[in-house]
Amino acid sequence: MAHWSEDAVRLSLVKEQVTHVSDIEAICHKDVPEAYLFWFPAGRTDDDGALSSEVFRQFAHICGDLHPESVVCILTTPPDAARLLPFLEKVLRFQLWVAVKVSDGTGTEQGKLPNKHAALLVLTRYRGSLRHTKTRIQYTYCPACHKTTKDYGGKKHVYHEYGTLMSDVWRDMDIDPSKNIEPVVLRLRDLFGLSPYTTLRLIDLRHCAELLPQYSQTCVSEPRLQFAYDGPPYPVESRLINADCLEAIHTIPDNSVDFCFADPPYNLRKKYDHWNDDIDSIRYFEWCDQWLSELARVLKPGRTLAVLNIPLWAVRHYQHLAKILRFQAWIVWDALSFPVRMIMPSHYAILCFSKGNPRPLPGIVSPVEGEMEYLTPLAEGFCLRADCVRNRRLRGIDDSSNLTDLWYDIHRLKHNAYRVDHPCQLPPMLMRRLFALFTKPDELVLDCFNGAGTSTLVAHQMGRRFIGIEISQKYHEIAMERHTQVARGEDPFAKRDEIPVAKNSPVPRLPKQRYVVSKKALQMEVKRVAQIVGHLPSREEVREYGRYPIELYDRYFISWGEACAAARTTGMSELPPNYGDRSFQFQLGFDE
Ligand SMILES: C[S@@+](CC[C@H](N)C(=O)[O-])C[C@H]1O[C@@H](n2cnc3c(N)ncnc32)[C@H](O)[C@@H]1O
Numbered sequence: 001m002a003h004w005s006e007d008a009v010r011l012s013l014v015k016e017q018v019t020h021v022s023d024i025e026a027i028c029h030k031d032v033p034e035a036y037l038f039w040f041p042a043g044r045t046d047d048d049g050a051l052s053s054e055v056f057r058q059f060a061h062i063c064g065d066l067h068p069e070s071v072v073c074i075l076t077t078p079p080d081a082a083r084l085l086p087f088l089e090k091v092l093r094f095q096l097w098v099a100v101k102v103s104d105g106t107g108t109e110q111g112k113l114p115n116k117h118a119a120l121l122v123l124t125r126y127r128g129s130l131r132h133t134k135t136r137i138q139y140t141y142c143p144a145c146h147k148t149t150k151d152y153g154g155k156k157h158v159y160h161e162y163g164t165l166m167s168d169v170w171r172d173m174d175i176d177p178s179k180n181i182e183p184v185v186l187r188l189r190d191l192f193g194l195s196p197y198t199t200l201r202l203i204d205l206r207h208c209a210e211l212l213p214q215y216s217q218t219c220v221s222e223p224r225l226q227f228a229y230d231g232p233p234y235p236v237e238s239r240l241i242n243a244d245c246l247e248a249i250h251t252i253p254d255n256s257v258d259f260c261f262a263d264p265p266y267n268l269r270k271k272y273d274h275w276n277d278d279i280d281s282i283r284y285f286e287w288c289d290q291w292l293s294e295l296a297r298v299l300k301p302g303r304t305l306a307v308l309n310i311p312l313w314a315v316r317h318y319q320h321l322a323k324i325l326r327f328q329a330w331i332v333w334d335a336l337s338f339p340v341r342m343i344m345p346s347h348y349a350i351l352c353f354s355k356g357n358p359r360p361l362p363g364i365v366s367p368v369e370g371e372m373e374y375l376t377p378l379a380e381g382f383c384l385r386a387d388c389v390r391n392r393r394l395r396g397i398d399d400s401s402n403l404t405d406l407w408y409d410i411h412r413l414k415h416n417a418y419r420v421d422h423p424c425q426l427p428p429m430l431m432r433r434l435f436a437l438f439t440k441p442d443e444l445v446l447d448c449f450n451g452a453g454t455s456t457l458v459a460h461q462m463g464r465r466f467i468g469i470e471i472s473q474k475y476h477e478i479a480m481e482r483h484t485q486v487a488r489g490e491d492p493f494a495k496r497d498e499i500p501v502a503k504n505s506p507v508p509r510l511p512k513q514r515y516v517v518s519k520k521a522l523q524m525e526v527k528r529v530a531q532i533v534g535h536l537p538s539r540e541e542v543r544e545y546g547r548y549p550i551e552l553y554d555r556y557f558i559s560w561g562e563a564c565a566a567a568r569t570t571g572m573s574e575l576p577p578n579y580g581d582r583s584f585q586f587q588l589g590f591d592e
Pocket residue numbers: 243244245246263264265266272273274275422424425426427448449450451452453454455469470471472475
């Protein structure tokens with residue numbers, strides 16, 4: 001693990017251990033702004049969590065009395081984080097959910113994935129955005145091609161030579177939440193190493209009587225609902241339905257679907273064709289609870305319902321689903337964004353619940369030939385460049401690892417060439433992995449927000465029956481058209497020539513154009529002018545001192561900030577600083 005926090009004054013560390021939640025109050029300094037890290041016990045089950053409401057309420061009450069500048073971090077299991085957050089949000093402002101990689105994942109209970117991440121909640125007593133030092137994570141290099149593990153393409157000049165800014169998935173460390181969380185502690189001491197903080201207070205709750213795991217890992221309590229399955233297979237034919245999801249799911253019989261999936265609108269003001277993505281949040285979650293209950297109704301016993309959302313919304317889904325189904329897995333999908341903001345939210349939660357006890361995971365106990373590749377993630381440390389992957393195969397380098405609940409090898413759809421006219425399509429590989437893991441061929445999958453059809457198309461290709469529901473006629477027709485491509489043996493996910501109109505971000509797209517001077521050359525020119533004037537130059541200064549017409553900047557860049565991107569940083573090299581040095585090649589263990 002290596003990070004570098006600009007201008008940080010590392011916080012001193014004070015460790016405290018408490019055996020009762022009520023003891024916390026006495027050791028907190030209400031008159032001094034401090035950063036706190038509360039270390040919850042590992043190994044608690046969902047049943048433990050369900051019994052903890054009173055303790056969580058008491059804990060939140062204590063946090064609400066801290067100094068108004070305090071930062072509160074909590075390291076715990078994802079289900080406990082989801083149960084705790086509603087109490088904390090009454091008194092603190094939620095800032096971040098960081099998924100922290102844990103060393104060898106525990107728990108291969110029936111129907112579960114090995115657990116590979118803990119939740120680090122970051123909240124503040126103050127409103128407004130999180131104040132922290134600018135912290136970068138050092139680049140890592142692929143042992144096969146020696147290039148950075150992320151591909152910075154033509155943008156190397158806008159990245160820093162040390163590393164990238166942080167995202168909300170900390171995979172560069174391995175912690176053991178039951179024994180050793182040193183790397184997290186060190187990072188927080190630097191991250192909050194700025195005024196007015198001087199101390200990180202680590203409060204160890206691992207031996208706190210009220211929080212000790214009551215149940216063993218193998219404890220199986222009664223499912224919340226009992227279901228009998230007696231219907232015939234439904235439906236015989238796959239279908240796409242152009243309708244509102246609630247209306248359409250009502251027509252599906254109880255206990256008839258093998259895998260329910262939902263990638264709902266996030267209510268984050270996306271521009272959908274036929275949906276207002278900016279409704280009151282209470283109404284939004286009431287609506288979510290309705291379709292989640294309906295999905296639970298149509299799901300067969302022992303089968304899985306998976307819902308994908310941003311971590312904070314997943315918390316709300318968790319609370320509803322935990323009342324009616326059994327928690328199965330909290331998959332973190334690191335969608336691999338390039339951090340451009342201070343701490344870039346880059347992951348989604350895929351919450352998996354089963355109806356009663358889950359059946360053994362089909363993809364683990366009886367993987368289908370040809371689907372193993374979907375279930376075999378890339379070992380960490382290798383890059384995703386297609387030519388390097390091919391080369392590794394040719395050289396016989398084993399770059400595979402085992403599937404856990406931390407997914408980091410599937411990119412969000414990056415290139416317009418792979419998009420159709422829909423603002424937020426999922427990458428097909430994500431659906432391939434989910435279907436290969438949770439279903440068998442010919443089983444029935446349901447996606448009630450089918451969009452441009454990613455899941456039903458993948459189901460079609462993988463020989464699963466499917467129902468896809470989509471409210472927009474336009475998206476429904478796009479999906480229908482793509483299914484006819486599958487039926488003709490064509491690939492609906494192949495590269496395309498047209499640029500889609502729909503966009504994932506509110507920033508307008510610039511028209512396709514020929515660049516008289518490359519954008520990189522313009523950005524480097526801004527950097528040169530910055531050196532002359534001694535600060536980030538204004539547009540007027542670049543007009544005066546620059547070598548290119550200012551109109552080019554206006555035409556090629558979305559904002560002046562983008563034009564200044566290279567001037568704000570040092571620029572990077574894609575190869576390690578000591579590349580070419582023979583001892584370095586030797587350390588990597590691969591000969592060219
Ligand atoms: C996040 S997108 C799903 C994208 C999809 N996973 C894909 O890869 O194409 C959510 C979709 O839900 C649709 N939608 C919104 N409200 C709906 C409703 N009440 N019933 C059915 N579909 C709805 C939107 O039109 C949008 O296409």
